[in-house]
Structure formats: C-alpha cells, structure tokens
Amino acid sequence: MKILVVDDSAVMRKIMIKALNEGGYTDVVEAANGLEALEKSAGVDLVFTDWNMPVMDGLAFVKEFRKTTQKPIVIITTEGGKKEVLEAMKSGINDYIVKPFSANVILSKIESLLQKSGCGPD
Numbered sequence: 161m162k163i164l165v166v167d168d169s170a171v172m173r174k175i176m177i178k179a180l181n182e183g184g185y186t187d188v189v190e191a192a193n194g195l196e197a198l199e200k201s202a203g204v205d206l207v208f209t210d211w212n213m214p215v216m217d218g219l220a221f222v223k224e225f226r227k228t229t230q231k232p233i234v235i236i237t238t239e240g241g242k243k244e245v246l247e248a249m250k251s252g253i254n255d256y257i258v259k260p261f262s263a264n265v266i267l268s269k270i271e272s273l274l275q276k277s278g279c280g281p282d
C-alpha cells in the first residue's frame with residue numbers, strides 16, 4: 161500500500177513516516193505542499209495531509225485530488241482546527257488527526273479506513 165504524507169514541516173513529515181514505518185508501511189511518498197503532492201499522487205492508496213501550507217494548501221489539494229480519485233484522505237490538524245475539519249469534511253476528506261498524535265493513532269486510523277473503504281481500485 162502506497163501512502164502519501166503532505167506537510168510543509170520536514171519534522172512533521174519525519175514523525176509521520178517513522179510512525180508509518182513502525183507499523184510496517186514502508187511505501188511512503190512525501191510532499192511539502194499541495195502542488196508537490198498532486199505531482200506525486202499517482203498510484204497512492206491513502207493520503208495524510210496538513211492543512212496550512214504554502215504554495216498550495218490542504219483544501220486546494222483535496223479539491224484537486226478528489227477530481228480524479230476517492231482514495232481516503234486524512235487531515236492532520238491542531239487542537240484549534242475544528243473549523244478546518246468542518247471545511248475539510250465538506251471538501252471530501254474521510255477523517256482527521258489532531259496534533260500532537262502518537263504512532264498508534266496513525267496506525268489505528270489506517271486500519272479503520274481500510275475496513276470502511278478498502279483500498280482497492282476506484
């Protein structure tokens with residue numbers, strides 16, 4: 161399963177990738193903003209994306225990504241990001257994670273999304 165991690169913070173990307181690797185998910189692609197994410201999104205089965213990013217933010221990315229695929233998207237938000245989550249839900253995300261998070265939260269999120277949607281072809 162190929163997972164795309166999108167965040168403008170290199171530290172946050174590193175934390176996410178470490179958590180995914182620990183859970184056995186080693187096919188991980190990273191991007192620093194929405195535009196880079198779109199360029200790297202071919203064949204991706206699941207996306208974790210930040211919301212506030214330069215160049216192209218999470219909202220714009222999700223809208224573009226949803227034009228071509230219904231693969232699950234999880235946004236990573238801050239405690240104060242309830243408004244972001246509501247907006248994101250309307251634009252087609254499947255779930256969200258609040259920072260700071262543990263590796264277990266990430267991994268159980270993946271499991272529940274896989275059960276709900278399967279990660280098969282569109």
Ligand SMILES: [Mg+2]
Nearest residue numbers: 168210212213
């Ligand atoms: Mg950010």
